Amino acid sequence: MKTRITEILGTEYPIIQGGMAWVAEHHLAAAVSNAGGLGLIGAASAPAEVVREEIRRCKELTDKPFGVNIMLLNPNADDVAKIVVEEGVKVVTTGAGNPVKYMEQWKQAGVKVIPVVASVAMAKMMERAGADAVVAEGMESGGHIGSTTTMALVPQVVDAVSIPVIAAGGIGDGRGFAAAFMLGAEGVQVGTRFVVAKESIVHDNYKQQIVKAKDIDSTVTGLSTGHPVRCLRNKMTREYLRLEKEGADFMELEKLTLGSLRKAVIEGDVTDGTLMAGQIAGLIKNVESCEEIIQDIVGQGRKLLQR
Numbered sequence: 001m002k003t004r005i006t007e008i009l010g011t012e013y014p015i016i017q018g019g020m021a022w023v024a025e026h027h028l029a030a031a032v033s034n035a036g037g038l039g040l041i042g043a044a045s046a047p048a049e050v051v052r053e054e055i056r057r058c059k060e061l062t063d064k065p066f067g068v069n070i071m072l073l074n075p076n077a078d079d080v081a082k083i084v085v086e087e088g089v090k091v092v093t094t095g096a097g098n099p100v101k102y103m104e105q106w107k108q109a110g111v112k113v114i115p116v117v118a119s120v121a122m123a124k125m126m127e128r129a130g131a132d133a134v135v136a137e138g139m140e141s142g143g144h145i146g147s148t149t150t151m152a153l154v155p156q157v158v159d160a161v162s163i164p165v166i167a168a169g170g171i172g173d174g175r176g177f178a179a180a181f182m183l184g185a186e187g188v189q190v191g192t193r194f195v196v197a198k199e200s201i202v203h204d205n206y207k208q209q210i211v212k213a214k215d216i217d218s219t220v221t222g223l224s225t226g227h228p229v230r231c232l233r234n235k236m237t238r239e240y241l242r243l244e245k246e247g248a249d250f251m252e253l254e255k256l257t258l259g260s261l262r263k264a265v266i267e268g269d270v271t272d273g274t275l276m277a278g279q280i281a282g283l284i285k286n287v288e289s290c291e292e293i294i295q296d297i298v299g300q301g302r303k304l305l306q307r
């Protein structure tokens, strides 16, 4: 299971956890790292000092390397970028934008930088800017997405860059893991399956919606605003999509989703909350520990790759 990704990350397995807003807090990140993957704290829209506290708490729960995901639409991103250096975080992943302006400060501090990209052009730009690896994230993923599928995106990114590629989007078991390696990836990012992990603080109502989900139960909101987000269908998405069809403006749509992810994750509101999840939700049938999830993915993946 040694690849350039395990070398860069200093992990046992080439598996990283998605930097999911509200979900990826220190308990989950530490559990994934303790199980041999790379756990991530998702800074999302949190104030920078909250992220610092999350990093410190994660250090209390694990001696293994873990990372921070910086969501670049966050108005506090500049401060979070500094905090990861001050706190000695080993790995940063970024999402929803271009992290070039932070690269020099991170590289100088020896932080490994792994931007999440949804296109070949962005992957090439990140390599030129000094990224250590990229996550090529297909539109099967939950949350904010690009428009290309994992199956099409990963081999094209692999051919376009020399740095190692981590595949993301639609990967939930050893078959997805093996398939990603066949496409040329040297690691995988898993999100949705970790949302339902035992150690995940996500409300049980949300976890059960994923466990119950079928293959066709996700939808994409926000295509009209330029911020497409994949989540499970519910009353909120039906209203959102109706408003989008009627040509509602950005502010009206924003009203519907303001605080809605917190509502789902913390309060368990599966009616009006945003249930971000990937298309692989239909495959996930049980709540398991991070250790069980990682061992299952690696065990099955290894057997398939040895065939």
Ligand code: TUI
Pocket: 021, 044, 071, 073, 094, 095, 096, 097, 098, 116, 117, 118, 122, 137, 142, 143, 144, 145, 146, 227, 229
């Ligand atoms: O970032 C994610 N997934 C996310 S972020 C998030 S919080 C949010 N909520 C509502 C609206 C917007 C964000 C929930 N899920 N994944 C990584 C990712 N990055 N997917 C796609 C991209 C991306 C998109 C455009 C990366 C770079 C990019 O470049 C644009 C540019 O600046 O040229």
